[in-house]
């Protein structure tokens with residue numbers, strides 16, 4: 289299936305089912321789709337927090353959920369099937385190439401580099417590593433290809449640390465301290481191959497536009513954090529994207545990221561407690577104010593609070609409200625935990641739309657490159673357990689462009 293055809297199918301599917309993914313159970317006590325699918329809502333609401341946790345990475349595996357869950361899961365899977373790309377992982381590599389790097393990050397980098405090197409049609413004259421951090425990816429590419437690399441990164445300390453490592457390995461890597469959002473166009477050259485691993489929203493949009501403007505020969509991009517944009521709404525850049533008319537708020541752009549492959553047990557417990565308190569506080573403020581509407585809680589209430597009562601007080605102070613205490617704080621906390629289980633289970637429905645929405649966003653960018661004459665392919669550079677952000681967009685300029 290071509291990119292445009294898949295994009296149109298995704299647009300239609302996402303629009304048709306938008307009631308199932310736009311509303312967030314966290315901020316709504318009842319979701320509008322629950323009236324249409326009461327058996328599914330009831331089934332999800334009686335499950336435990338542990339049940340939800342077990343299913344959150346792959347909600348599609350809940351085959352015994354009432355309709356329309358399984359049907360939507362099958363449709364989502366069909367719309368999102370992509371090739372899993374592989375490349376030769378060169379071993380052994382010098383320890384300096386992965387010094388100070390967590391194992392998971394290093395595996396992502398080795399796979400990204402192996403797939404990119406295997407699938408890029410020709411060795412570039414220069415690699416440009418976009419938002420490179422210490423330039424681990426750029427250094428590995430330089431090691432494999434012996435081609436020069438330019439790492440762009442705005443944090444001078446990361447550039448210095450990266451430059452030292454590159455020098456120790458005697459690799460032709462230059463670390464430039466630069467804000468890529470203010471980059472002079474001349475930084476990118478037509479002979480360059482630009483690479484970016486996990487570049488956030490505005491940063492990857494800027495990269496794609498700069499690649500097209502400079503006419504770079506090749507691009508390998510794995511995007512991330514689609515909601516890190518300065519605009520309040522998603523801004524399509526392709527003609528097809530503009531025509532699709534799918535409006536996405538910054539909050540909705542966060543949906544593909546609501547999936548945690550990496551949180552440890554302690555981190556999860558802390559996150560759950562914070563969420564249960566927020567939900568308990570939400571119940572309290574609705575009942576005490578007599579207004580059935582969500583009030584945002586500050587992401588880091590001052591304190592930090594030691595119990596639910598202190599937490600609720602901090603939220604009330606933040607909104608300059610004086611609210612009557614609930615009959616029993618412990619009972620309120622229990623209701624918060626129960627609501628958390630319901631929220632997490634109801635979120636599994638929107639979870640079916642995470643990957644389709646992510647793919648829609650990435651294809652929208654891919655179509656911009658295609659409209660500019662690039663040949664574009666999409667695949668997965670590693671398994672989702674290593675990082676759920678495993679999409680890789682490869683683009684090559686057509687011969688008459690270069």
Ligand SMILES: C[S@@+](CC[C@H](N)C(=O)[O-])C[C@H]1O[C@@H](n2cnc3c(N)ncnc32)[C@H](O)[C@@H]1O
Nearest residue numbers: 419420421440441442443466467468469485486
């Ligand atoms: C998510 S990290 C990715 C780093 C690296 N590519 C990796 O995968 O390890 C994003 C990097 O972009 C850098 N960054 C953020 N905004 C930038 C900007 N406007 N110009 C240059 N670098 C930026 C950050 O300092 C950070 O090192």
